[in-house]
Amino acid sequence: MPRSLLTATFCISALIAGPSQAQQATTSAEYRAQGEAEVAARIAAPERPDRARNVIIFIGDGMGVSTLTAARILAGENAGVDGESFVTAMDSLDHTALVRTYSHDGQVSDSAPTATAILAGLKTRNGVIGVGPEVVVGDCASGLANRVPSLFGMAQEAGLATGIVTTTRITHATPAAGYAHTPQRDWEADADIPAEALSGGCADIARQLIEGPVGAELDVILGGGRSAFLPTTSADPEYPEQTGRRQDGRDLIAEWQEAHPGGTFAWNAEQLAGYNPASGGPLLGLFEPSHMQYEADRADDAGGEPSLADMVELSIRRLAGETGGYVLLVEGGRIDHAHHGGNAYRALTDAAAFDDAVARALSLVDLDETLIVTTADHSHTLTMSGYPHRGNPILGTVAFGEPQVARDGKAYTTLGYANGPGAVQTGDRPDPAAEDTAAPDYRQQALIPLSSETHAGEDVAVRGSGPGADLFRGTMEQHTIFHIVHRALFGQGPN
Numbered sequence: 136m137p138r139s140l141l142t143a144t145f146c147i148s149a150l151i152a153g154p155s156q157a158q159q160a161t162t163s164a165e166y167r168a169q170g171e172a173e174v175a176a177r178i179a180a181p182e183r184p185d186r187a188r189n190v191i192i193f194i195g196d197g198m199g200v201s202t203l204t205a206a207r208i209l210a211g212e213n214a215g216v217d218g219e220s221f222v223t224a225m226d227s228l229d230h231t232a233l234v235r236t237y238s239h240d241g242q243v244s245d246s247a248p249t250a251t252a253i254l255a256g257l258k259t260r261n262g263v264i265g266v267g268p269e270v271v272v273g274d275c276a277s278g279l280a281n282r283v284p285s286l287f288g289m290a291q292e293a294g295l296a297t298g299i300v301t302t303t304r305i306t307h308a309t310p311a312a313g314y315a316h317t318p319q320r321d322w323e324a325d326a327d328i329p330a331e332a333l334s335g336g337c338a339d340i341a342r343q344l345i346e347g348p349v350g351a352e353l354d355v356i357l358g359g360g361r362s363a364f365l366p367t368t369s370a371d372p373e374y375p376e377q378t379g380r381r382q383d384g385r386d387l388i389a390e391w392q393e394a395h396p397g398g399t400f401a402w403n404a405e406q407l408a409g410y411n412p413a414s415g416g417p418l419l420g421l422f423e424p425s426h427m428q429y430e431a432d433r434a435d436d437a438g439g440e441p442s443l444a445d446m447v448e449l450s451i452r453r454l455a456g457e458t459g460g461y462v463l464l465v466e467g468g469r470i471d472h473a474h475h476g477g478n479a480y481r482a483l484t485d486a487a488a489f490d491d492a493v494a495r496a497l498s499l500v501d502l503d504e505t506l507i508v509t510t511a512d513h514s515h516t517l518t519m520s521g522y523p524h525r526g527n528p529i530l531g532t533v534a535f536g537e538p539q540v541a542r543d544g545k546a547y548t549t550l551g552y553a554n555g556p557g558a559v560q561t562g563d564r565p566d567p568a569a570e571d572t573a574a575p576d577y578r579q580q581a582l583i584p585l586s587s588e589t590h591a592g593e594d595v596a597v598r599g600s601g602p603g604a605d606l607f608r609g610t611m612e613q614h615t616i617f618h619i620v621h622r623a624l625f626g627q628g629p630n
């Protein structure tokens with residue numbers, strides 16, 4: 136095949152938005168052509184305007200670079216093509232930077248200060264949301280005194296529509312950073328708050344979503360976490376044997392419906408499908424009492440849950456109907472939870488579902504007016520190691536032609552964790568060759584025994600396409616993401 140034709144073939148796969156099978160190179164000439172095509176795609180990448188009408192920020196919670204690579208390979212394997220050269224939707228984005236994720240007081244951070252960095256433009260302390268580093272953790276008065284504005288409030292003041300979508304409880308750290316201020320991320324319902332903080336005037340995160348200045352103005356709210364909105368006297372609609380968690384007797388869902396007469400509340404996929412995004416009414420969807428299901432378990436949900444991609448599509452269709460543009464936050468929140476459980480299967484399938492949501496967004500927006508950003512708040516201790524051959528199943532044990540064994544004579548998996556519940560507490564480790572390491576419930580082995588695998592502190596990636604995305608380059612502080620997005624939306628930094 137002539138070189139120019141090869142280049143053109145590779146070029147197409149590099150330029151289309153969304154997941155695709157990269158043209159798999161097999162010869163010296165094809166590998167060179169593949170490299171040339173990646174250069175050509177960059178040279179040919181379109182210039183975008185500086186100013187964005189809309190911004191969609193995708194945060195894969197705990198989606199470190201090892202997760203990105205392993206999820207890419209799994210997505211390719213599941214599509215029946217070469218996993219290593221598979222191109223995900225996130226891979227197709229034009230600009231990339233490395234991001235330092237340390238917090239004001241932590242070498243390794245949690246999701247509260249990192250989401251605050253991305254959405255409010257500054258580093259703060261581990262465990263706090265929407266407040267500056269001057270705060271005393273857990274102290275109500277200092278939390279009230281050190282509130283910092285988020286991108287969502289700024290967007291609403293400028294007349295933009297706003298939406299927040301997550302697979303976690305909507306009161307969990309990442310989504311909460313869009314609309315809440317709290318010196319303790321665990322204050323999701325009033326039952327979680329000490330009496331002196333309640334009497335000191337600190338509102339729980341669920342209340343801030345319903346009656347706070349930013350929360351009350353959100354046009355789209357989709358996620359889990361119903362129990363923080365319902366009183367202990369109300370049965371859950373999906374699991375009638377359960378009740379809400381609110382001790383103040385308030386039904387915040389009913390209050391939201393009263394405050395938004397043209398609004399729609401949905402607690403299952405069927406109700407959500409009945410929502411007409413062209414109606415222009417606000418939308419509240421709370422699909423589980425706690426977090427939504429993992430993607431791997433979603434089909435078995437009692438009430439039926441929408442996919443993250445479907446929630447993103449509905450949100451974009453609703454928000455794009457506004458005249459002034461919009462800001463949308465999308466969190467793939469349970470990648471993190473599966474990693475904490477030492478369960479790579481669910482982490483990677485949730486990461487792949489997150490990429491599907493990015494692909495859906497790319498299919499719906501014009502990158503000359505919409506800035507798309509994908510990043511992670513922090514990493515996890517997942518590692519992809521050993522010397523498996525090309526095409527070895529990513530969830531399998533290491534083989535290079537022949538199965539490989541460690542010094543104890545046992546097999547080892549490509550994916551493992553530095554710590555977590557997959558570590559043996561006492562005695563010898565089991566032989567993974569005797570187990571189904573690709574089973575949904577399999578826990579990868581780990582070194583240090585901890586009940587919950589931990590976050591990791593190395594840099595994560597931020598990637599973007601659209602107006603302003605060319606500033607995602609080099610190595611940057613996490614809160615710089617906010618300033619790039621702010622400049623794209625408003626033409627300047629915040630005061």
Ligand SMILES: [Zn+2]
Binds near residue numbers: 246590
């Ligand atoms: Zn976590």
